[in-house]
Amino acid sequence: MTDMPLAGPSVPHDGTDAEARPVFVEERRVLGLPVSAWPGIIAPLTIGLFALAAWELIVEWKRVPSYILPGPLLIAKTLVTDWDTLSGALWITLRITFAALVAAVTVGVALAILFTQSKWLEKSLFPYAVILQVTPVVSIAPLIIIWVGDINLSLLICAWLVAFFPILSNTILGLNSADHNLINLFQLYRASRWQTLRHLRLPAALPYFLAGLKISGGLALIGAVVAEFVAGSGGNASGLAYRILESGYQLRIPRMFAALILISLSGIAIFLVTSWIAHLFLRRWHESAIRREN
Amino acid sequence: MTSSAAAAIRETKGRPLVSVRGVSKQFSNGTLAVRGVDLDLADGEFVSLLGPAGCGKSTLLRMIAGLGAPSVGTIEWPTAPHDSRGLAEPDLGFVFQDPTLMPWATALKNVMLPMTLAGVSKPDAEARAAEMLALVGLKGFEASYPRELSGGMKMRVSIARALVTKPKILLMDEPFAALDEITRHKLNDDLLGLWERNRFTAVFVTHSVFESVYLSQRIVVMAARPGRVMADLRVDAAYPRDDLFRTSAEYAHLCRVASETLKKAIAG
Numbered sequence: 001m002t003d004m005p006l007a008g009p010s011v012p013h014d015g016t017d018a019e020a021r022p023v024f025v026e027e028r029r030v031l032g033l034p035v036s037a038w039p040g041i042i043a044p045l046t047i048g049l050f051a052l053a054a055w056e057l058i059v060e061w062k063r064v065p066s067y068i069l070p071g072p073l074l075i076a077k078t079l080v081t082d083w084d085t086l087s088g089a090l091w092i093t094l095r096i097t098f099a100a101l102v103a104a105v106t107v108g109v110a111l112a113i114l115f116t117q118s119k120w121l122e123k124s125l126f127p128y129a130v131i132l133q134v135t136p137v138v139s140i141a142p143l144i145i146i147w148v149g150d151i152n153l154s155l156l157i158c159a160w161l162v163a164f165f166p167i168l169s170n171t172i173l174g175l176n177s178a179d180h181n182l183i184n185l186f187q188l189y190r191a192s193r194w195q196t197l198r199h200l201r202l203p204a205a206l207p208y209f210l211a212g213l214k215i216s217g218g219l220a221l222i223g224a225v226v227a228e229f230v231a232g233s234g235g236n237a238s239g240l241a242y243r244i245l246e247s248g249y250q251l252r253i254p255r256m257f258a259a260l261i262l263i264s265l266s267g268i269a270i271f272l273v274t275s276w277i278a279h280l281f282l283r284r285w286h287e288s289a290i291r292r293e294n
Numbered sequence: 295m296t297s298s299a300a301a302a303i304r305e306t307k308g309r310p311l312v313s314v315r316g317v318s319k320q321f322s323n324g325t326l327a328v329r330g331v332d333l334d335l336a337d338g339e340f341v342s343l344l345g346p347a348g349c350g351k352s353t354l355l356r357m358i359a360g361l362g363a364p365s366v367g368t369i370e371w372p373t374a375p376h377d378s379r380g381l382a383e384p385d386l387g388f389v390f391q392d393p394t395l396m397p398w399a400t401a402l403k404n405v406m407l408p409m410t411l412a413g414v415s416k417p418d419a420e421a422r423a424a425e426m427l428a429l430v431g432l433k434g435f436e437a438s439y440p441r442e443l444s445g446g447m448k449m450r451v452s453i454a455r456a457l458v459t460k461p462k463i464l465l466m467d468e469p470f471a472a473l474d475e476i477t478r479h480k481l482n483d484d485l486l487g488l489w490e491r492n493r494f495t496a497v498f499v500t501h502s503v504f505e506s507v508y509l510s511q512r513i514v515v516m517a518a519r520p521g522r523v524m525a526d527l528r529v530d531a532a533y534p535r536d537d538l539f540r541t542s543a544e545y546a547h548l549c550r551v552a553s554e555t556l557k558k559a560i561a562g
Contacts, residue, residue: 181392187360
């Protein structure tokens with residue numbers, strides 16, 4: 001074996017190595033999704049359809065008035081007939097959610113990088129980030145609305161307050177979790193602070209940041225809706241939460257349900273999008289994104 | 295015994311590449327990891343640091359690399375450039391016990407790292423990294439991610455990364471300890487091939503008598519608690535060494551000598 005030239009062969013010349021290489025088999029796909037993914041979609045869908053049918057039947061059979069509990073068909077009809085009002089409200093809520101999430105990512109990541117560059121900065125400021133996080137947003141929302149004046153900006157601040165902490169704490173954890181030997185290696189090659197951040201700490205933090213993003217996406221929506229409830233009870237809001245309040249006052253319960261469904265769907269969509277983003281970034285290398293045969 | 299052997303090497307080889315003088319290392323928890331080590335490493339030699347767990351061989355290696363300063367004593371690089379503060383900037387490569395690859399980067403990107411950090415242009419770095427990967431037998435695996443590679447292949451990438459800058463000295467901290475014997479033998483052979491080709495100074499930390507005898511020209515035997523150098527053996531077998539050498543009476547004899555020295559060292 002030793003007289004073999006070192007350069008040349010496209011496979012390492014020890015059979016053990018080549019055999020130990022994991023084999024990746026491309027799975028068969030139906031409608032763009034791997035076959036094994038379909039049961040996870042079909043099973044909950046079936047349960048959902050059964051539940052909706054049972055709901056509709058009970059409402060029909062017991063003749064439950066629609067101001068107590070509207071059936072799914074009526075809700076669907078309301079969703080269509082009230083679409084103009086509801087879609088406007090949906091757009092407003094989504095805009096606030098999205099803006100809050102972008103702000104949370106920007107501020108969370110920037111603060112996390114700052115904190116990991118200076119232990120003193122982290123020690124001095126992190127407790128305040130915790131205080132912001134543990135104070136319920138409902139209790140400070142009225143203050144923020146009074147102080148800020150502009151309703152959209154105050155809603156944005158409330159949603160941001162709820163959303164930014166998971167990104168901050170996860171990113172800090174990630175930035176500090178780079179392999180110690182790799183940090184040593186960067187020292188050996190006399191890498192600058194910026195190079196270590198760019199080539200080592202940021203990539204190492206990516207899975208943690210993305211886990212934070214998944215949580216924060218949902219929280220931004222919750223923050224926006226909760227803040228809107230507070231603002232809505234003062235009569236100055238126009239998002240989905242406000243439509244729910246308004247429908248409650250006017251006993252238009254089907255519309256209330258329709259708005260509720262739009263909030264849920266938004267939450268699901270946010271979750272799916274953030275999960276998809278995480279998958280795109282991690283699928284090639286991270287344990288969490290790897291499907292194993294055993 | 296240690297100092298006389300070191301002196302002999304100094305005489306024959308001229309200025310050493312690294313000169314370790316009276317080095318001790320005490321950790322903040324009070325453990326005396328290394329005590330009073332004198333060691334000269336000559337240009338181009340293959341040296342093993344052999345000893346039981348806890349004898350400070352890894353600590354010594356890391357101090358030579360510049361990871362952690364000695365508590366007492368000096369480590370000098372007479373021939374290396376120095377920075378403005380007078381610190382040596384030796385041209386070295388380091389291989390850890392784990393492959394220590396960046397999981398988010400392909401094999402090629404991992405090997406490119408030292409050059410990326412040194413500001414080498416991307417096409418140049420890519421070409422050199424690809425060439426180095428081919429040299430360790432990984433041609434065709436440039437785009438593979440570390441998780442797609444076996445343990446032995448990851449170690450090859452790690453060695454390629456350490457050698458891609460053509461360093462004067464390659465420091466290895468029990469690099470093959472976690473591999474199975476067949477793969478380890480293969481990697482030992484390939485490492486010797488690379489060494490004979492480029493003649494860098496190699497410092498190889500191991501707890502395996504057989505591995506140290508097979509690879510090195512010189513074995514520095516260390517003992518634990520506190521970590522210190524007990525003996526400095528020469529292995530006067532000719533290179534290239536191969537499976538024939540591995541099964542020869544000469545190899546068996548050398549292993550016995552090294553093993554007895556190690557036993558004596560452990561007994562104190």
